[in-house]
Each structure stands twice: as C-alpha cells, then as structure tokens.
Amino acid sequence: MEGCPTPKPGVLNVHLVSHSHDDLGWLKTVDQYYYGANNTIQRAGVQYILDSVMEELFRDPVKRFIQVETGFFAMWWAEQNEEKKAKVRVLVEEGRLEFIGGGWSMNDEATAHYSAIIDNVAWGMRSVWGREAYLGDISRYLVEEFGDCGLPRVAWQIDPFGHSREQAAIFAGMGFDGLFFARLDYRDKEQRVVNKTMEVVWHGTEDFVNDPTRDLFAGVLFNHYGPPPGFCFDILCNDVIIDNPRSPDYNVPRKVEEFVAWAERASGGFRTKHIMATMGEDFHYQDANIWYKNLDKLINYRDSRVEKFHSIAPPFGRYVNEERGDSVHLLYSTPSCYLKAAQEDTSVQWPEKTDDFFPYASDSNSYWTGYFSSRPTFKRFIRTSNLFLQTIQRFIKKDVVSEKIGKQLGSVFPSTGSEENLSQMRQVMGVNMHHDAVTGTAKQHVTDDYYRLISLGLDATWPVVRDALKSMMEAGQTLEMSRCPFLNISWCEVSERENTLILTLYNPLGRPRSHPARVPVPASENGDAPAYRVYDHTGAEQTVDVMPIPSPVLTVPGRSSSAKFELVFLASLPPMGFANFYITRADSKSKSGDLQETEVMDDNTADFTLSNGEVSVTFNGKTRTTKGMKRNGMKREFTQELLYYISMEGNNSAAGFRASGAYIFRPNGKDPVSPGEPTRTIVYRGDVVEEVHQEYGNWLSQVTRLYGSSPWLEMKWLVGPIPFQDGVGKEVINRMHLDMATGGKFHTDSNGRESLTRTRDKRDSFTLGEEYESVAGNYYPINSRLFLRDEGQGTQFTVLTDRAQGGGSIHDGELELMIHRRCLRDDAFGVGEALNETAHGEGLVASGSHYALLSEVNEGMDMIKEEEKRIFYEPLAVFSPTTMTLQDFTSAPVNQRSLLKTALPEGINLLTLENWRGGSLFLRLEHFLERKDNGQPVTLDIKDLFVDLDVVSVEEVTLDGNKPLDATKRLCWKTVSQACSGAEGKLKANQNTKLNTVVTLEPMTIRSFLLEATVSNVIES
C-alpha cells in the first residue's frame, strides 16, 4: 500500500479501478476463454487481456490494474520469459499490478462447502504469491516470486449471486482487509444507499462479535461492477471521448459533467470523501489502450503532440481534474488504495452487520435461489471430488517425512510426482468452485468440460490413494485395487465379478465410526438373494443383510451392471485410518440375517412401522405415506413427501414475466404438485437395516431406512427422468411436516459451518416490503443442515444433506429441500440455455440422501454436527480381488491402521494435513461446535496426535498458511462497539506457539499451524 496514489484532500476522490471480470468458464470453457477461441459465442480472450494490460502498465507509471482470477494468471505466467517476468514483478512491487481476491477462481458462496472455499483461496494465494501454479515447482515458494506485495489483501467477489457470512470469516482468517461485491437484494441496496450503509464492518462469526480479528470490512459497489453509464471504453463497448473541439462530435464538456454528476450521486451512499468507480466489465481490456487512453482524457489529459496537431493553444480540453478539481478528483487507483484512503478518515464510525446477503433478488420476481439446486448430480460430483482431495492431501504425509529423512541422511530422494498430481486436483477443484461452475449456471458444453477436468484430476490422483493405502498395509503391495465410481447406483465391477474380494474402507474422519457399507452383488443362479460371508480384519464374521436393489435403480439409464442385491453391514473403522474386510461368496447363509420382505398391497389398511428400537416411523396403512415419528419419548406427527413445483414460463421482458431457469427459481403457484400415493411399497426387515422401498409412478422413488440403532432416518430419493412431454418444467422437492410451532423461524448452515436463524418473509437488515415470491423468496442455500425448533415443546427436527441444495420453511412446522429441477425456459440472465439436463438420451436421473433426526432442543447440536461430519467425510471404498484364504487374510500383517494416536476430542475436526514448503506439514484444526451448541474450549497437544510423527515445533499461521499469525497486520475499523486508533491492528496469535505444541481451540475456530516433524521410528527394515 506504500505505492498508493495521493488523494486530494477536501474533495471527492474517485478511485478509478481498471479491472476485467474473467470467468473460469461460463459460456465458453476455461481454455476457450483463455485463448480466445469460440468467439462467436462471446468475444473473450484472457491471454490478450494480460498481454495488452502489461504493455500499458510498462509504458506509463501512472496506470494501474487489478488481477483477480489466479487460475488465468497462472496460465499466462507460465508462458512468459524471464525478461517479461522481471518487468511484471516490478509492477507488483510498485503496487500498479495488484493481485486481488486471491482465489484460483472467484468462488461461489452459496453452494460451496467451506473446506473447498478455503482450498480455492488458499491455493490461489499460494500460487500467486508463490509459483506453484502450472509449474509444478515446489522448491521455489512464495516470497521468491512476488514478495510481500504479491499477497492479496482485498477480496473481490463482484459476481457471485449473494454472499455468505462464512466466506467473510474465511477472508478475515486469511488476513484480508476488506471485501467488495456487487450483488445483493435490490431493496437492500436501495436502503443502503439512503442510509449510507453501503460499507459495513461485517461480523464473520456470531461467537466472536466483539473480536475484530473475525470481522471484515465489506463494501457494496455502487454501479454493479461496471463503469458509470456512458463511460465504457472497450472493444466491447461504444463510448468514447472526442476531444477535438472542431469535431461536430466533440463531447468533452458533456462527458465531464456526466461523470461528475455520477460521482456526486454515487458518493451519497458512502461516508468518506472517497468512492470507487469500477472501470471494466466481463473480459474487458483485450485492447487495453482503448480504456486507458479514454481514462487519461477523462482524468486530465494534455498531450502536446495532440495539441500541436489540432493547432490549439493548451489547455484546449475541459477535463475533470482540471475543470472540476475543486470538488472532484479522479485518480488511477486500486481497491486496496481506496480502502486505505477510506480507513484513514478517522471521523467515520462504520455501521455493522451480522446476517448474510442471501437470498439475492434482482427484482421483485427474480430470486436467485434456483442455482442453489441446479445440476444436482454435478453438485454431488463436486462434493465427492472435493472430499477425495481433502482425503488424499493427508496421505502425502509419508512422502514429506521420507524427504526429511533423506535430507537428514544427506541424500536427496526423488520426487514421487504425487505432489504435482495433487496440485492438478487442487486447480481442478478451484476451477469448479467458480461462480458459474458449482452453481450449475454454465452452458452444457462448459459443464461437460468441468466434468472432464474433474475426471482427469481423479485419474491423476488415484495412484496417490492406491500407493498410500498399499504402504499403510505394508504387505498390501500385491492387491490390485480398484475404485467403483458408480456405487451411488449400486454398480461395482469388482464386487460383481469376483467371488472373493477385499474391501478397504478408509475413514478420513478423526473419530472412529460404524459405517454402513453397501457392496453390489449379483443374484444367485436361480435369481434369489445370494449368500455371502463378510469378515473383519480379525476374522470375525459380520452380520450381513442381502438387500434387493430397488427396481428404479436397476433401470437408471446408462447403468450396465449385473448387481441385483447389495450386501449391507456395519463396518467398524478406526479414526483417520483404514480397515480391510474379507468378502466371499458362500453356499449358504450363516450370519446373514433372514430378510423379511412384505409388499404392502392395495387392499391393505393396517399401519406399518419402520423401527430400530431407537426411533420409529409409522406409515399410514391406506395411503402408505408417513404419519408419525417417535424417539426418546417424543412423539410427533410426521409426513414426508416428494412433490414438484411447476416452473414459471415467461418471455423475461419484465419482472412479472420472468421464467424459472438455471439461476432463478420461480414456481408457477405457491403449492407444489403431489405425484399421488405410492404405486408400489415393499418393506424389508433385516438384522442390519430396515427399509421401505416406494415408487410413485415411473420417475419418482424413495428408500426410507433405519440402520442398526442409529437415530437418523435416511430418505434416499431417486428422481428422473423428469417428464417434459407436457411442456412444463418441474422442480422436485422433498418436504417434511411435523406438528411443531416454529413461529416462522428456521435454521440453515452457512457453507456447512455456522448455523444462521432465518425468519420467513423477513430479513434482518432491511425491509422486504410486499413479497411477490413467497416460495422462492424464502429459499436459502443449504450445504449440509436445515432445522426447525419448537422451543415450547423443546423439540428439534433436523435434516442433513449430501450436497448443496436450496431449502426453506414455507409453512410453520415444515421443511423442504429442492432435489432436482428440469426447466424448459432460459431465465435470461446470460447462460442462454434452458436447464434441461439429459444423459444417455433421456432426462437426467438424480439420486441422493437426506438424513433426518427428531431430537430434544437441549439434547445438543453436538450429535447433529458429529453426524454431519460423518456424512461429509464418507469413507473411501477400494475393492481388490483376492485369492487369499480367510486364514491368509487374517494373518496378513496390517489389515487395519490409524494415522492418529487416539481419536480427536468431540467437536474437533482435522480439516487439513498437507505438504508444505521445506518439508513442513500444514495442519488445520477446527472446532465445529458453536457456543450456542454448548461448545466448550478444547485443549490438545499436537505432539499427541499422529502415530510415527515427532512434532518438533509448531508455528501458528494465517488460514491460508502464508504468514505467521503474529506477523500479520490488518486495518482496523471504528464502530459503535469497537475502537480503532487508526493504526493497523493485528490478527490475534494467542500464544507463542513456536515452542508450545499445546493449543486450545475455542468453539467455531479454525487454527492453522506449520509443523516441523521427524519420524519417531526411523528403523526401516
């Protein structure tokens, strides 16, 4: 910030920010955008933007530019020669080229899980500030490439469709000074302009409202993220300043007055003598000269050559700084220079904010709540691929340690290459967090490309998993391991083909668990249920149910599997470790329970119940729909239905004609349509699980199940192909209703972390006015949890999800989640396609699970959040054929192993463990309970966590890992509740952790550490 321009005191300073908004895929793929291909769709080539901007910056020291999307910058940087790189480094040092935002992509804030957001931003910052990017060179990190000046300090989320509080907390944890964005509810913005609350101090965590280290300065941009009307100077625009007075089109006086009028109007929403003008738009600056030349003129342009040419005595123009400099001053600036200038005005007391910016409405009928659920299978694929990355990043511990031993022995170990593969996967996941990727709002061909990238990433990192598991097993080198990517539709080649196999389950969670494993198998020769025996690593035979696969699953388009049944058993798994199970086909059942099968026929009238002793769900015998739920003495009416809204059609010519589409959810009518009573209902009662299989016509079905003694009710839905022959779009929901008095209140997660309370038809920070969209306007992004409370009754009803979805409570006592949507109209917000997904020539089929719990309010959120972590950290399943006998198997040296010495304490999650520079390890520990969940501070010794690792030293760093916490300074902001001396504040390092391995985690905190470690057991055979 030392290199910031000097504002003019006493006048309105307009900070002109030259920027380009470059999507990592939307209408074109990432590569097409970078290279400028496929320009008939959109004229956009990011490589030209960077080429062209740099030349302008090299030429004139006054010019500035901000670079946002690290993913694109990395592509460009990899192509530059050393000479060019040296010149660019100077620009960064001088603050004229400023990295901002930091993320590999500008991530979505509604449908992204917090672990993936942290990774996206942290990876981007690691790449910009360092040079990991596309270079695969991890020997030169960080400061060596751009120095301190390369580290972004301002978040720039100008296009995501609404903003989450967790995202603000994440940026604060990374040491950012501020956040700027554009999209918020139109009424909220109107009121903020009037109340001068366009800029606020946002409290990122409810548990730490009085702790400035958790806060983030957040500012709304005045004119979306584009230039003031009439000042768009780009090959993609038509504005220009014509400054030859002899020209009949001479427009300088008018332009000057228009700009000044805009600036004065804009400044009405802000509290200091500074405003920002965003001089750029989507894919602008492909010919940067157009922008800069006209901005020069606007600011104060006099060039003797021009003057000579026009033969007019200088000054011939009337430009802003010259003409109106007594009231308005224009300067080339950047968001961080703007922020510094605003912060230096110590007379201002900043307003505060605690809620978030969801849902985003751009007009009375356009609620951007459809994208919370758009492309449900893609969202699930991203969720599981993110988990895969989270899981495998931890495996590389051994590599680092080996390298360290190598160094200790004075030799250099060859790279295994696994770090490069991981980097590829990190980039892929960064791309997919983009606000047109995971949101489901890119064109179909672009989404196909996102799938391609993830598949490549998974292929590249699969050997990391295989090798890590083999090395943990020691004698496992002979196993031929395969993954089964289609387990969600009960399809696995190895388990279908082999009579004897080993199932390896790796539990990424730091706590032991009992996991319901399901292994697809074919029928016996006569078509009946086959007999299998399953043994754990000690040779103990497991209780197994052989459950028929529901017939709607068997007919999912594209499924080519011989499996007709699934083996179901409860696998006991160690914390952060694996266990092997020996599975073999048998002649007769042994410990396999006798499955009772009852089809509920049309003439049935008796109620029936699904029960496991812990919880029971009663179905109405006549309608075969749920009617009641009982648990721990609580007894509630309970109905659960799959329903669908009819999508609104419209020509989008005005708010009232908005169609439902990829971004927008707009149902035609308040009430969803029921598909009617189940057309088929079969009840299965086994020893491990009880299930009700139900079909509703030919495109909706559900399995409702209870495992073991779990209090959680699973609803596994299968939807599609959604019929469209009737010409109407359909948006399918799972709706649950209980007799609970909820007073319009319900609770959602924020990116899978903190809980936020929502009130139907109300916003905490602005007046909603008359609501025209009573359903869509009450939808919120759900990453993992949605719950209701009846304080009078003392009961709570919670639903956990397996992916991002939209959801809300439209009536008291009711929750709904949108699980699939097929819209036949575009909603005219840019993508230009209807959200009409197909696969294998038919409408896309989606399946997934909801997990529901009836609990007492004071039973505690801890059991809910523990289950939520179990759902997120689903075990990794690996299948290997084997010729081993059971005796061989049980005498194999390692069939079960944990990387932890003991399970992590309750409420604590190991969020990250990965390689870091110089052989260090990067560890993030998280306390996932809130104070309002009765979360208590937890103290643990990092030395006591890991098997085989001697932790020598621990240093606390920022959430992104790039800076020691005690060396991090942030701007402070004066509010009603906080003083600020005007000096820079500090992120709080609460102890000298350099030597102390004992750390305390407060509720709702994430703490990040760099570990120096050696292997405690160096004896190698």
Ligand SMILES: [Zn+2]
């Ligand atoms: Zn965008």
